[in-house]
Amino acid sequence: MFAAAALLAPPPAFSQNFGQNQVRLKTFDWKSAETEHFLVHSYPASEATASAAADILERSYARVSTAMGVSWEPKDRKPFFLYATVHDMQQSNIVQVGDGTGGVTEAFKDRFMAYHDGSKQWLDTVLTHELTHVFQYQVLVSGWWRSGRILKTIVYPLWMMEGMAEFFSWGFDDTPGETLVRDAATSNGLIPLWKLEHFSHLKPHQVRLAYESGEKALEFLEREYGEGSVAKMLKLFESRFETSAVLSDLTGLDVFAFDKKWREYEEERGRRTARLEGLRGPESYGPALTASEGGLPEQNSSPVFTPDGTTMAWLSTRDGYPPQVMKKDLRTGKVRALLAHDRAVESVHLGHFANLSRVLALSADGRTLAAGGTKNHRDSLWLIDLASGRKRRLDVPGFDALGQPAFSPDGATLAFSGLKDGVTDLWLADVRTGAARRLTDDPQDDQTPAFSPDGRWAVYTSEFEAPGSAMLYRRRLRRVDVSTGAGEDLPTPPGLARDPVVSPDGTKVLYSLEGGGFHDVYELDLASGRSVRLTRSIGAAYDPVYAPDGEIAFAALRRGSVHVYKAPRARFGADAPPGDRPGPGVARAPAAARSAYAAARSPFSTDLFLPAFFYSSNGGLFWTSYYQGSDLLGDHSVGGLVSYASGQGYLDYQTQYEFKRWRTALGAAAVGRLRRDSLDTSSGYTQDESAHAQYLSASYPFDRYDRLDAVAGSVTESYDASFALPRPHRESRIASAQLVRDTVRGRYLVATAGGRMRAGYSVAPRVLGGNSVREGVFAELQRYVPTGGLSALAFRADAAGFWGPDPPQYVLGGIGGVRGYARSATEDAGRAGVTATAEWRIPVVKNLDYYMWYIFPDFYFKAVSLALFTDAGRTWSDRGELRRSDWGAVRHSYGGGLRIHTYILQLFPLVLHFDYAQRSTTDGGVFYFYLGPLF
Template identity: 30%
Template structure:
């Protein structure tokens, strides 16, 4: 997770995996659901809405958008063209063809996109994917931020295009570069060298003596690549030049970072690190002298216990007794916690998606919550049903009483409860533009107070409830015709609407997080007037300004615009978040400590916010200072309706094999092609494989439609499986009238053909629950033949091929219905919190008549660092042909079910029967029941999750107890615990397990198991490649 909205800017190049994965899983679920369903969990990306996309065609881009974002999209098109001119100049490169840009009106809409596979968190502000170099992002409601994110993502588009050019190193070369190289350059070229937020990270590192070397930045995940990468590229651009930085990047894609650094800059990573560190210390040490260390500001309530801990958006209760804040202290997701505002003792968790299935997540990046005036309720923004909703929570019970969606408003932030408790003001986004709204809690009516392109954020009520103060970019510095934006200021509006009054402040500085004093005479806020984010106070009657804090790092939230300050309505106690040790701590000041020192309303100084070298004049700085350069005039771009059409996304790496022998030369191979539309809603996957002859030609094709909430799939194909063996014998052969001894080589070949068709659909109720319905048909055919070659003296004298009798084909039809849930969180090697379940019924008909029943339930109870994992599974065949010998038996001793009973580990001496082997036979049947219990602990991991901080080889240890039983329709289970028995009894095992995450590609498990029902075998080792259940 990043500290800004550009949480993941670059999608790793590679195949689009969903079509193949979904197709194979659906086929497996249709024909072998017992084996496949154990894999077929996962959360759902829900298409809550269907967007009517249109396309704006500019000189260099096809910009996709949908009403009502028409106005914001037209402005974004001009931004994109301006960025093209800027970046083409820096890189000395023009993009190949038109680059697609896909804009969503707000972040909840963006989270529904199918262009990017997988779930998208709130911290992801945009993505540029490799296959078609598509830029996908939401509008932010703040034009400056939208412009930054768009510029960041277009840097990635240039990076992809450069890597793919003849002078580049290809997408594989780009993917080998450290993340800081790619993301840091995107931040530098889109933000420049004047950035208080990145400067704050550097000052924190200087204070702690923890500036990363380039080697550490490359290999150690503790150092955030966006911020430190931004700073390092700023140094390179300032020290050498921005054009040289672009040459260095191009060379790095081809040669790698080290060789490129030596060739272009004639230096090494160690030398560059030393120079960079010296420049940072020289720039920032003098500036932080005389400022207060983060730990010494006021009273520390919530500390950063581990580097990177997040304690965000504190909101103090009206009586000053409690403070609510967002935190990841639960490890898996951001939740709302409550602490004692006097002692800092954390009282309890207030709300989170794990405790309420009615919403998917809590919106936390640029929002905070709000207490009701009596302190009995708490309002926050939840992500549910594809939009932001206001959630009203009863503090005493922890129950969400109401969830309120606002029609036409997709994103909500900054709820503020009115002093009389009847209304909630908030900032809402419609069509990519933010405005102020007021919700009447009794009637549900919503009034819109502002209606324009200006940013309107973080409203707060005056104590008398008559006015609202909010954050905005209004003023002379913002000019939408020039797409130039002023810094954020404070403004006041009557609660009933009307004229907007800009409040006094500092020219050129940001002003955020406004909060009234209890008497309404003062307004506290956070500003970066000196390049440091500090708390200030405005005396509303006189207009005088006072500086309250002088923190060496900064008073800040997770982003530069995130709320960081709250004032108790009754007591005046200030509670705020401070950046320190790569994380965020919560501190407090009593009102008498928050009077502040008078300061003049001067223009902001930027020395402390400029990234070293501070005196450099650069190409990036020049173009950021000139909004008109490369900016096209407002005009009418060609606009067309979006018409989906399939284009080639990816060609799977072809495989080819050649073999020679007595039966000739055989040539085989396979390939796959993936097609998709621009929005990723429609996908076609085609694969083909051949092995020798036309009989061994196979292929599959699948079409997936994800345009609406009901997703559906159709596909089919032929899959041949060839097995065989060879015999050699001496035979008499007649050659030219003579009978000679020759050799007859016979190759017996058996083919099994699966001709199959499948249709399926699924309906997600939420991101964690779905219904599936599939239907399919398979015909299993058989073909046997023998090819004989007769040789005499090494020379071939005869060759023939003839067919052999084969079993009659089998045809099966099937319908399956399943209800699936998954709200689990995965650790390094296995799930460690939440639950998963799958309940499925599937009748079969045709050559065989039976049905299958599957019930798979799993629960993970987490208490750091331990997880108690429980699983119960039943899979069985029922019906007339459930025990037919034409169906393969189910085996209880699979390592993923009951360890210690692996099929290859049995010895003949273990069998107690004279004609049978009950020790093995009790593991085979047509019905299985399994129960598992594991206590898991991470041995090696990260600072936040692991007993030992060693992320190179994440390792999980566990103690396990496995149990299971197998039976048939004719022979049931004898329910008794016995070490030796001739009956079909349950089996048990216990032992120790270690799972290793090998470079993120696979999970290897080694276990030492004791099978109780194999007394002659005892303790033994086993190994499998599979993640934990």
């Protein structure tokens, strides 16, 4: 009878109503230009880079098209969108872009996108990677009934899809991938390919390893089974559904046998390279100053030391993403977070994927730490008092992105890298006022400045191109006069030089060099111009610094994690740098012909249409259809679902529309249901019923964590029953608003820290023909307190109260309430109520790692945890009842349960809950099985 009651009530108290926000500050004025194969979109901030992007796309199209044997006609130009910065791309309304994403390709309209960060190497790499996905969709998705082909993409192994995008991005140095895979291969850390069908289940920092493993597996396929095998593999998937079937056709091996053969090859190759090159682990140079917790991979980088050598600050992901700034007393081992998941600083940048840049700086007196941080897609410099932890934002306006600060010796100036008009240069900012002046002015990508001890000059790295060599893009050391801006190149071995620092006496420069499959620490003697190689890393070495005691500290990748190590100078080597690596020469991208830029068109088209129907003599016609459509620029989207069953007498429908161009997300929806001869469980009679609702919604995000939601709507219910009804026709005009906050975070599988809150008001007044009248308030609070590793104390409080002639019931029992009592609309229910829950969630099998690959859909069991809980609550219908009641009116239960964390198809997380709740005031209890998480 109350089919639409849920439409009148406040949102149900489940975590699905929460979630962090996408904040859109910009509306993009897109313009487009045609090249032979692409429709290149840019807006004023990215227009300066659009020509270079178009050249890269056409150059890469020619290479990948030839290698894959795939092409498309000029009339089928693929739409590409270039964003000026990562902050702009994260405001995209075409697809939602999260942290750590460099580019996106979507199958609905073959749109692909990337952002520019000032580095042409980055732009070339990410554009070629995403373009390879476009070629994949050209093979796998194009053709008759595109929607059905899109639905099939769920079965394509992601190790192949992402590995192929890396494989065809040749012409660029693959040192990051080489070091990641070599590290894993020599430490029993390679993930089997059959566990990489999708990446959602992977532990922190393992996704990049999965990408690179896919590439190395495809290189092995091409080497062992002939040139063109990778392209053949893709085309076989056009008519296959399963990885083993494809590999059997190509190699005669199923995925398990192929994976075993590949991993054996990589392990032998890694051991051989380590033996021939004399590679070592970082612990052979000196002890680690950081340590992993909970058995999960983490990254610790960018170490800096106080002048007395007693304190180290660094950047860490030990408590998840975003990374936090940590401080350690090296005498006592005490660790403290200086900037940890702060709502004022949403993110501190680590660097691109496997390339960890130096992002922290410490003043010469050891008192003030500087870091670049982001809030609502705006970068600022932050100054942190090392002793007290107090922080101050230093606004330096006018930049698209900025970071990598370095203090001058007198502490009055910060040098930093700043992106403006598509170019990254070095700038100087006054520490008191934020006033900035340019230090370098060239088209190259200039990064990671560091002052000389006297403050007269600074060193940095600058990107340049070496056409015709095996490594097209390189980075060299440069020196610039702080007063005049005059610069000079410093002798740099072939490769990508990064993160230079100057020795205390000003005679040497310590830096890292990436290239030829190795990433190590080097030292340049300024007088002789000679560099020596200090480390020979099995994994990689980043962010080297001179410690106050004369030792050298650096961050190093080993066994899947990055930690900070420190050792005396005598422990390091002094080897000559390797020369240019051999290989085919790579040419600079030639200029591509293109049309003039014009205002971008945004035609509307279908994204998905999935119909299903059948007919039987007993059940009649059953028909269901799903539709989804949008415009090219992503401002508008619509969706709809209709289900009809003639034999059972029901029709369900729902439609929705979203407008996503502005910061405030707007929406409209209509939902409804029709039932013939529906059974009313409270009376035992049948009735015809209908319920229809129409809504308008708005959601305004203040920042990543806080937002305001508002809904206004109309609900109509009617009933035609064989028994008398007090109100056969109900009309409701509703409005509600709520404030929502969500700061929850967790490293893996479960939430372990942060909290959620929502509080709101709803009303259904007697206006515009409304005859169902009520109003009320509601609130919910959740809090997670970490207790070590993946365990946490979880608390939840929920309250609501309603008044008026037609209030909904607050039901106390059941899942989400006091679990010792069954859910009932007649017992333990009232117009108002409050419940509270406390749970201690403890992992009992942290790494179950059992994959049921032999059934479909497959289940991948990852972990099992124990939950000990207690619930309490009570309801009332008026103030008198509340005043008259005593503690006996409070319902309380306690119990325990198991949580089994699993993934379906390695993609969709699912938590299986088994709970038993015992009533504490009376005998009896309730056993539950449900799918979670509850909160």
